[in-house]
Amino acid sequence: MLRTLRFPLFASLALVTLSPALPVQAQTAAPAPTPAPSGPRPVQTADDPWLYKGSDLVHDDAWTFGRLPNGVRYAVRRNGVPPGQVSVRVRIDAGSLMEKDSERGFAHLLEHLSFRGSVHVPDGESKRIWQRLGVTFGSDSNASTTFTQTVYKLDLPMATPTGLDESFKILAGMMSGPAITQQALTAERPVVLAEQREQPGPQVRMQQALFDLMFAGQPLAEREPIGTTETLLAATPESVQAFHDRWYRPERAVVIVIGDAEPAQMEALVAKYFSDWKGTGPAPETPKFGEPSADHPVAASLVESAMQPMAMMAIVRPWTVFADTVIFNQKRMVDMVAIRIINRRLESRARSGGSFLAAGADLSDIARSANVTTVQVLPTGEDWETALRDVRGVIADAQAAPPTQAEIDRELAEIRAQMEQRINTAAVESGASLSDELIQAVDINETVTTPEASYDIFKGAIAAKMFTPETVQEASKRVFQGTATRALVNTHTPDPQLVTRVTAALQTDVVASGKRKALGNVSFDQLPRLGKPATVVSRAPAVADTGIEKVVYSNGVTLLMRSDSSEVGKVYVNVRFGRGLNALPAKPSPAWAADMALAASGVGPFGQEELDALTGNRQIGFNFGTDDNAFTLNGQTNKADLNDQLRLFATKLAAPAWDPNPVLRARAGILSGYAGLSASPDAVLSRDLEKLLHSGDPRFGIPDRKTIESITPAAFRKLWEPLLATGPIEVEVFGDMDAEATVKAVGETFGALKPRKAPPTLTPEAPFPAHRDTPVVRTHTGKPDQAAAVIAWPTGGGTAGIAESRKLEVLAAVFRDRMIDQLRSQAGVSYSPNVASQWPTGMQSGGKMIALGLVPPDKTAFFFELSRAIAADLVAKPIDLDELNRALTPLKQQILRQSSGNMFWMRLVEGGSQDPAILAAVDTLAIDYTRVTPLELQALAAKYLRPDKDWTLAVVPEKDAK
Incomplete structure (x- = not known):
């Protein structure tokens, strides 16, 4: 299948994601591609290579496919991104749809038990073994359970033959002989129940209502992978073992191995450790997942004040992916x-104001159960009926009248650009992403092919004139027809007639909306002209032996650049200007809206519509952000588009536009979901924690409702116009580009800006909150069994302490590992506790060591007691060398892997033109991490983890605070 054209089930709308993703329960340079042969291929009828049976797509010959005598299928491939890593995926064709009523949640529970221990390793030891090999728990070693599969994931950095052999032995044992004992079940069941408890209530209820409606009458409606409390509590070693024996069989397994190793070596490991696996008992038949039926209600409603008012339509049809063929892909295109055309029209309407803030349609095949078209609508205010009617009118217009060829050509141009970029960057696609792509293909009866072959299929459809106004109009009708059309609405006000109103809104005929906005030709030549190019004042290496150069221009702009072609076809651009948070006022202001509205407000004569047309078929990004001591414009581009990427950013600073609609849209979007910021402990943390940790400074966290309501386009411009025009500029360009051409391009764009004025007076830094004997308490309106606990200790900030900040990261890793072992694995109190060290280099203070966990309301005191006990133990005695190794080795491997990419080096030196200490600290990176000792960590713990300095927060249900 052509993954460049795949979209998620629920479209990610412009302001917010309106609905939860499909439930997934989870524990926390390649060779150049072979050109695709020309001409059609016959449909493969042979069983092997097993992936391509029934398909006529070009085989991706970089993969070697095989099948063991016991039925295990495998695929191996050499890939050197990142260097030294090998990624392994083991897929079991068993998810929650394979469970009996009494087994709900067993597929996911078994995933957890398999990681605890197996025939080859005692309980908890696999995690420690992999840590010693550089594996980070939760990211490098992980697993996920969906409706249709369970996938075990391992990304082994710097994979040695010994490490690979040990890892395959562990993985094979996890499949064939997990330790399903009473002891393991008693220990892990609370972790799974904690994971279930920590799910946000409003989103869970929304998802359940949506699935009950969309998949009525099918198992998918009632088979969430997390299961039920009742079935999980009733699980016994015998019942879980029975589930394992029924579904964990070699013929239901696929092993994917890809990485920096010889394919023959990877094949040999699969054969060595998976060949002896035998199934227990007769092989079961995969159950029927049913088909959509029209004999069910067409409407449903919710009253969830913590969720945005919204309306959703779903048109359901039977599952369609039975043969991944060229013509199937072309028709789907x-x-x-x-x-895409409908969505562009909807977005254009939303941008200009009206009845809806955002709307979008999507087409997907779901869990081997249904093919679904979804339409999501976020109304302006609570008038969902008008918003839904207007969205249906846009769809009706697409069905009543064909699009223009210009509209079609615009979409084809963007798809072409995406596919060409995929070809250009194929050599540097990571092994982990390729393995995940293959797993996804296996799960939904698809294949994988080369980027060139995907492009050939696309070009073949164009050559066959499949994209005409008439065929696209027919598709606009087809994708909104099906077995049943259903609608779900969420409101904030109870209404006993709501389902009746939803049914009527769905069935009422609508008038086709004929409001189509046609854009004329837009080009970069229409942007305002910049000034005279600057001259180069100096150019010299910024950091020895890294290839990073520093260029200073006559107008004061500085360029940091690194020409490196290891990431073929990728150029990263980051522009730092002004003073960031340090320049914002320490009082309520419109600063919060910048992430959503500043780029969208336009450049010169161009608004967002014109900017989309200008950049849509090019590799040009446009993102805004705020750091501690700088504002940023950043995007990923390529060598061909680099000049225009730089010109766009420079013109944004020189001639910003101030379209009011993005500000108004940001305000309405945030307010529509503001109640959700109180609906769960983690939502309250996202809203308030950073502000609390900065003693209430309004520059941090999410503003209160009054501040959001008070924003106006005029106030937004008054704040941001001088900020765009003042303060130093540092341009960073790292990647596959020509250094001389880049120096010239920066001189002609940013070098052509007028010398910048000094920024306004900097705002004093916010202090860390004072210690108090009892926790600060915040409340949430969500599930009564949810709470959050946070403990933090102040550390420091600034570039003078970079070496110490790196050692604090090691200390945090040790703390985190102990917290996971004691709070999660032993006590079963929290599913995903975390500990992190934060050290802002752009401020002289504000750093902290912070631990947090989602816990039951009656366990917040236990969390604080445990955290302080761990801190006290780290102060009292040095850790042993094995514990240091298990914390430090994964951290070093993360750095080694990241250092193979240009983004790592760019982030490492950003701000270096203003602070030479940042550049100097590059040379000490390896020493700071590799030479840390247990005594140094003990000294850091004594210095910072002081009981008289800690600060605590508990987020509890409203009823518990009374």
Whole structure:
């Protein structure tokens, strides 16, 4: 299948994601591609290579496919991104749809038990073994359970033959002989129940209502992978073992191995450790997942004040992916172009104001159960009926009248640009992403092919004139027809007639909206002209032996650049200007809206519509952000588009536009979901924690409702116009580009800006809150069994302490590992506790060591007691060398892997033109991490983890605070 054209089930709308993703329960340079042969291929009828049976797509010959005598299928591939890493995926064709009523949640529970221990390793030891090999728990070693599969994941950095052999032995034992004992079940069941408890209540209820409606009458409606409390509590070693024996069989397994090793070596390991695996008892038949039926209600409603008012339509049809063929893909492309055109029209309407803030359609095949078109609508205010009617009118217009060829060509141009970029960067696609792509293909009966072959299929559809106004109009009709059309609405006000109103809104005929906005030709030549190019004042290496150069221009702009082609086709651009948070006022202001509205407000004569047209078929990014001591404009581009990427950013600073609609849209979008910021402990943390940790400074956290309501486009411009025009500029360009051309391009763009004025007076830094004997308490309106606990200790900030900040990261890793072992694995109180060290280099203070966990309301005191006990133990005695190794080795491996990419080096030196200590600290990176000792960590713990300095927060249900 052509993954460059795949979209998620629920479209990510412009302001917010309106609905939860499909439930997944989870524990926390390649060779150049072979050109695709020309001409059609016959449909493969042979069983092997097993992936391509029933398909006529070009085989991706970089993969070697095989099948063991016992039925285990495998695929191996050499890939050197990142260097030294090998990624392993083991897929079991068993998810929650394979469970009996009494087994709900067993597939996910078994995933947890398999990680605890197996025939080859005692309880808890696999995590420690992999840590010693550089594996980070939760990211490098992980697993996920969905409706249709369970996937075990391992990314082994710097994979040695010994490490690979040990890892395959562990993984094979996890499949064939997990330790399903009473002891393991008693220990892990609370962890799974904690994971279930920590799910946000409003989103869970929304998802359940949505699935009950969309998949009525099918198992998918009632088979969430997390299971039920009742079935999980009733689980016994015997019942879980029975589930394992039924579904964990070699013929239901796929092993994917890809990485920096010889394919023959990887094949040999699969054969060595998976060949002896035998199934227990007769092989079961995969149950039927059913088909959508029209004999069910067409409407449902919710009253969830913590969720945005919204309306959703779903058109359901039977599952369609039975043969991944060229013609299947080409027909699906036509459908997707039709949906893209509709979505562009919807977004254009939303940007200009009206009845809805955002709306979007999507087409997907779901869990081997249904093919679904979804339409999501976020109304302006609570008038969902008008918003839904207007969205249906846009869809009706697409069905009543064909699109223009210009509209089609615009979508084809963007798809072409995406595919060409995929070809250009294929050599540096990571092994982990390729393995995940193959797993996804296996799960939904698809294949994988080369980027060139995908492009050939696309070009073949164009040559066959499949994208005409008439065919796209027909697709606009087809994708909104099906077995049943259903709608779900969420409101904030109870209404006994709501379902009746939803049914009527769904069935009422609508008038096709004929409001189509046609754009004329737009080009970079229409942007305002910049000034005279600057001259180069100096150019010299910034950091020895890294290839990073520093260039200073006559107008004061500084360029940091690194020409490196290891990431073929990728150039990263980051522009730092002004003074960031340090320049914002320490009082309520419109600063919060910048992430959503500043780029969208336009450049010169161009608004967001014109900017989309200008950049849509090019590799040009446009993102805004705020750091401690700088504002940023950043994007990923390529060598061909670099000049225009730089010109766009420079013109944004020189000639910003101030379209009011993005500000108004940001305000309405945030307010529509503001109640949700009180609906769960983690939502309250996202809203308030940073502000609390900065003693209430309004520059941090999410503003209160009054501040959001008070924003106006005029106030937004008054704040941001001088900030765009003042303060130093540092341009960073790292990647596959020509250094001389880049120096010239920066001189002609940012070098052509007028010398910048000094920024306004900097705002004093916010202090860390004072210690208090009892926790600060915040409340939430969500599930009564949810709470959060946070403890933090002040550390420091600034570049003078960079070496110490790196050692604090090691201390945090040790703390985190102990917290996971004691709070999660032993006590079963929290599913995903975390500990982190934060050290802002752009401020002289504000650093902290912070631990947090989602816990039951009656366990917040236990969390604080345990955290302080761990801190006290780290102060009292040095850790042993094995514990240091298990914390430090994964951290070093993360750095080694990241250092193979240009983004790592760019982030490492950003701000270095203003602070030479940042550049100097590059040379000490390896020493700071590799030479840390237990005594140094003990000294840091004594210095910072002081009981008289800690600060605590508990977020509890409203009823518990009374």
